[in-house]
Amino acid sequence: MQRKSPYKAIVIGSSAGGINALTKVLSVLPADFPLPIVIVQHLHPESGHHLPHILGTKSALKIKQADEKELIKKGWVYLAPPNYHLLIEEDFTFSLSLESPVNYSRPSIDVLFESAVYAYRQHLIGIILTGANHDGSLGLKKIKETGGFTIVQDPKTAEADAMPKAAIEATTIDKILPLQDIGLYLLQLVNRKYN
Amino acid sequence: MLDDIDNQNIELQLLLQAIYLKYGYDFRNYAKASVRRRVEHFMKKENLNSFAETQHKILYEVNFFDRLLLDLSVNVTEMFRDPNFYRSFRQNVVPFLKKQPFLKIWHAGCASGEEVYSMAILLKEEGLYNKSQIYATDMNQVILNQAKEGIYLINRLKLYTENYQKAGGKESFSDYYIAHYDHVVMNKSLKENILFSDHNLATDGVFGEMHVIFCRNVLIYFNRDLQNRALGLFNDSLINHGILCLGSKESIRFSEHSNIFVDVDKDEKIYAKEISL
Incomplete structure (x- = not known):
């Protein structure tokens, strides 16, 4: 018997060059895309409040900043608020935290990814895009070890290649893709029938 | 795995x-x-x-x-954190406080005390300090002792001074502390009306008859049940028309106590308890 995609959520981490990269990925996805997407984009603590709007103008999906205790729903893209760590609880709601920066970052991609693994387990897709640091590698490794699916932007197509390179070194990557192919690949991945 | x-x-x-x-x-x-x-x-x-x-x-x-x-416990804090909050407090809450014969103020989860001293400074500048009794509580005795001492690292002072100015400070921030090598000591006069004590929002009870309760960036670490417990304590501890101040990412709107509070400043998460009689 054929089953639908085993995946229930997508987490994305991006840093330097990330706004362009995110715009490219999100602009391909239709309004009825069946999975929620949760994003950590590194930003200056006092900026970034306009990011949902900036990304929203180029995407059919509904995009907002994640609220504390908000229930995660499909059809939505959630962004970590600037200067807070964003975590996913086992009941698929968000937590925020002002704990110290991790990898010099708050929000930290590792913090989001690791908490998402506890909530979604093997039903999670993790993506690392462009960036100039190493955040997200440990989180992506955890996603892979738990049976989730890992995607990294091909470093050759990244504005900053340190973060995708670090992720590729840290664990087995299911798909390394040029930036322009990631959105389309996600569509295939979630619409494919599984035996 | x-x-x-x-x-x-x-x-x-x-x-x-x-x-x-x-x-x-x-x-x-x-x-x-x-x-x-x-x-x-x-x-x-x-x-x-x-x-x-x-x-x-x-x-x-x-x-x-x-x-x-x-x-x-997450003890990350700073002086005049979220300066716009303090600015709004001056504008929207201080006029109400000026009409009260005396003030009881509770900082719940005060950590190392930076925001308690920030509010003490604001109250002084608004001529309210002398009629105020401030209760600063935390569940952790070690961190509470730090709050009581009021000694902070000097390398944080640049940020604090900027925050103070953005928050609508009326004097010079350096009037409020004495610098010693790598740290500063907050003025004794700021501490006179502050009582530091042990209180745990998860297990302890009501703190009576408060005019203002601050509990900023504490509830984000609680689940929904514990948030409701804490907000219930605040509701029971506030006088009617009393003021509740939460952190900038916290809201009372999803709790079971939502209908008891009206917005004073929605963006800065300042609420007033309004019981219609």
Whole structure:
């Protein structure tokens, strides 16, 4: 018997060059895309409040900043608020935290990814895009070890290649893709029938 | 790996239960994802491999628990954090406070006290300090002692001074502390009307007849049940028309106490208790 995609959520981490990269990925996805997407984009603590709007103008999906205790729903893209760590609880709601920066970052991609693994387990897709640091590698490794699916932007197509390179070194990557192919690949991945 | 996650969840639950049974600190209704992170961070520092191993040491070594307790609460804070909040407080709350014969003010979860001194400065500048009694509480005695001392690292002062100015400060920030080498000591006169004491929002009761309650960036670490408990305490501790101030990402709007409070400044999360008689 054929089953639908085993995946229930997508987490994305991006840093330097990330706004362009995110715009490219999100602009391909239709309004009825069946999975929620949760994003950590590194930003200056006092900026970034306009990011949902900036990304929203180029995407059919509904995009907002994640609220504390908000229930995660499909059809939505959630962004970590600037200067807070964003975590996913086992009941698929968000937590925020002002704990110290991790990898010099708050929000930290590792913090989001690791908490998402506890909530979604093997039903999670993790993506690392462009960036100039190493955040997200440990989180992506955890996603892979738990049976989730890992995607990294091909470093050759990244504005900053340190973060995708670090992720590729840290664990087995299911798909390394040029930036322009990631959105389309996600569509295939979630619409494919599984035996 | 999936079994590992289930086993770790059981071990974490048992660890929090052990802490509660042995020491009375109740972290069982904290937001689980962030509590797990903080315990794991502590374990890494202490070279421990599992929650179970941690639990054993917690039960048999009191000093060890004291160290964990410091790491379990998030004590990140700063003077005049979110300057716009203080600006709004001056504009929207101070006029109400000026009409009161005396003031009782509660800082719940004050951590190392930076925001308590910030508010003391604001009250002084608005001519309200002398009629105020301020209660600053935290569940952690070690951090509470730091708050009582009011000694802060000098390298933070640039940020604090900027915040103070953005917050609508009326004097020079340097009037409020004395610098000694690498740290500053807050003026004694700011401490006169502040009472520091032990209080745990998860297990302790009402703090009576307050005009203002500050509880900023504490509720984000609680689950929904514990948030409701804390907000219930605040509701029961406030006089009618009393003011509740939460952190900028916290809201009363999803809680069971929502209809008792009206917005004073929605963006800065300042609410007033309004019971219609």
